[in-house]
Amino acid sequence: MATTATTELAINGGTPVFDKPVPFMAVGLTKKDIAAANEVLESGMLRAASKCAALEERFAAASDAKFGLTCANGTCALQLAYGALLQPGDEVIAPAWTYIATVSMLVAAGAKVVFCDSLEDSYQADPKDIEKKITKNTKAIAVTHLYGIPVDIDAIEALAKKHNLKVIYDAAQAHLATYNGKGIGAFGDAVTYSFYATKNLGTGEGGMVTTNDESVARQMGLLRSHGETDKYLHEQVGFNYRMNDITGAIGLSKLEDLPAQTDRRREVAKIYDARIDAIDGISRPVPTKGSDPAWHLYTCRFDPAAFTCTREEFLAALGKEGVPTALHYPKSLTRQPAFKHIVEQNGGHEPPVALKLSQTIFCIPIHQNLTDEQANGVCDAIEKVATAFRK
Numbered sequence: 001m002a003t004t005a006t007t008e009l010a011i012n013g014g015t016p017v018f019d020k021p022v023p024f025m026a027v028g029l030t031k032k033d034i035a036a037a038n039e040v041l042e043s044g045m046l047r048a049a050s051k052c053a054a055l056e057e058r059f060a061a062a063s064d065a066k067f068g069l070t071c072a073n074g075t076c077a078l079q080l081a082y083g084a085l086l087q088p089g090d091e092v093i094a095p096a097w098t099y100i101a102t103v104s105m106l107v108a109a110g111a112k113v114v115f116c117d118s119l120e121d122s123y124q125a126d127p128k129d130i131e132k133k134i135t136k137n138t139k140a141i142a143v144t145h146l147y148g149i150p151v152d153i154d155a156i157e158a159l160a161k162k163h164n165l166k167v168i169y170d171a172a173q174a175h176l177a178t179y180n181g182k183g184i185g186a187f188g189d190a191v192t193y194s195f196y197a198t199k200n201l202g203t204g205e206g207g208m209v210t211t212n213d214e215s216v217a218r219q220m221g222l223l224r225s226h227g228e229t230d231k232y233l234h235e236q237v238g239f240n241y242r243m244n245d246i247t248g249a250i251g252l253s254k255l256e257d258l259p260a261q262t263d264r265r266r267e268v269a270k271i272y273d274a275r276i277d278a279i280d281g282i283s284r285p286v287p288t289k290g291s292d293p294a295w296h297l298y299t300c301r302f303d304p305a306a307f308t309c310t311r312e313e314f315l316a317a318l319g320k321e322g323v324p325t326a327l328h329y330p331k332s333l334t335r336q337p338a339f340k341h342i343v344e345q346n347g348g349h350e351p352p353v354a355l356k357l358s359q360t361i362f363c364i365p366i367h368q369n370l371t372d373e374q375a376n377g378v379c380d381a382i383e384k385v386a387t388a389f390r391k
């Protein structure tokens, strides 16, 4: 941390809040993770075996789900879930405000996507807008627990029940998040997770899909491994989306540390909540009622009407104070060239909140290694820049 407090922005030659930038995320392996991987390397059992099986069991239990299937990554997890639950041509409602894979894998499954909007405070899919978009052809809702904040599961499950729809939750960013006191694996037809290197549980590449329905678990298992029911007997066409035991061992080792790391993310979020509430023109994420987020990302909003600078200028100044930021995401999915056809099929409609979020959000550092002092320093820097640019 800088020793001398100054109001002159670092971007104008003042002393920065931090001498050295705060790390945006905490990635990498501990000695314990490396030892777990080495044990597998030395055993020579590289394919999916006991480590993957143990990870499936423990991760499903930690998420309050009955069945867990490891797989190659979070994108494959979505493909397994969609493949088991949807038919080509099914109409599926999905948010325009999420990572591309939630929707691109619907396209890959042959689904007809209808974009719904998101809520401005929690950033999660808006159940009221979902309801407006349900037609007699709607077969499923595919929503993300974005940034690790659970969606309004009660509202979505009520819609699903009323209209007889399947629900797939993309929890790539939400390991160990809870809703009404239960793990998010307890809800919906399938829940998918990513273990990409930067995720709360990061194995490099890797993924998981959980379900509480044995027949869905079986079908996803078949899709994961060439539809094979016996050696060289293929009941149906499938893929090779399997994990390997090196990844499984790293995942198991990391899962042991995840509850304490998630608690620390929650403590940092509490510091941010209180401090950011006091900064005019910047707002904080407001989690869905009943949820306890996993805080993969802590995403704030910039009110352009409150400042004399653009969001990009604000973030550049924050960067000079030693606070890195990121835009998750810079575009609504309706603005992705790959989804031009979906917008056309949706009659040119672009959910307005998703567009607004793309222009106003920014993510600040959050991870288990942040100290209270660093978290407060991040808020000091935001306050300093906000004061300098406030109208």
Ligand SMILES: Cc1ncc(COP(=O)(O)O)c(C=O)c1O
Pocket (backbone or CB within 6 Å): 073, 074, 075, 076, 098, 099, 101, 102, 144, 170, 172, 173, 193, 194, 195, 196, 205, 206, 207
């Ligand atoms: C919301 C969401 N869904 C899906 C994925 C895809 O996961 P993976 O990168 O493991 O394929 C990600 C990863 O960034 C994600 O954030």
